[in-house]
Amino acid sequence: MTLKTMKPLATAAAIMMATAVVAAPAQARGGGTTITAALHGSAGFPNATGSAKFKKDGAKREFEAQVEHVRSLAGKRVTVFVHGTRVGTMMVGGLGKAHLNRSTELGQSVPQVSAGNRVNVRTAGGALVATGKF
Numbered sequence: 001m002t003l004k005t006m007k008p009l010a011t012a013a014a015i016m017m018a019t020a021v022v023a024a025p026a027q028a029r030g031g032g033t034t035i036t037a038a039l040h041g042s043a044g045f046p047n048a049t050g051s052a053k054f055k056k057d058g059a060k061r062e063f064e065a066q067v068e069h070v071r072s073l074a075g076k077r078v079t080v081f082v083h084g085t086r087v088g089t090m091m092v093g094g095l096g097k098a099h100l101n102r103s104t105e106l107g108q109s110v111p112q113v114s115a116g117n118r119v120n121v122r123t124a125g126g127a128l129v130a131t132g133k134f
Helices: 003-030
Strands: 033-041 049-057 060-068 077-082 085-091 098-103 118-123 128-133
Touching (some): 033 118, 060 077, 060 085, 060 118
Antiparallel strands (some): 033 049, 049 060, 060 098, 077 118, 085 098, 118 128
16 A cells, blocks of 8 residues: 555545444434333232333333243232332233333323332232333
């Protein structure tokens, strides 16, 4: 390579690096905020485990919760609460797992969630299955 051919390549490389440095923070800001909570079993359901996740990106909000190791509740509905607000119900499957997804993009109600808010999963009778904190 000659000096003449190296100069345009160096210029192109510098432009690509500058673009990457400028574009990276924009993606981080546009990605929204995600917080998670680990769920652990109550005295009545000591083997229960699970998780909850809340994502906010502008006006769009998503909430997801799951619980597992509750085979004794197979075929029954459990209710998910965040900071005392009912988010929704989920059916426990034969393997003792249940999953709930909510999204404002689908026209569903998703509450505002903040760090420190408690997540509770309860039976229809009100018994605590699992709990955790964002």
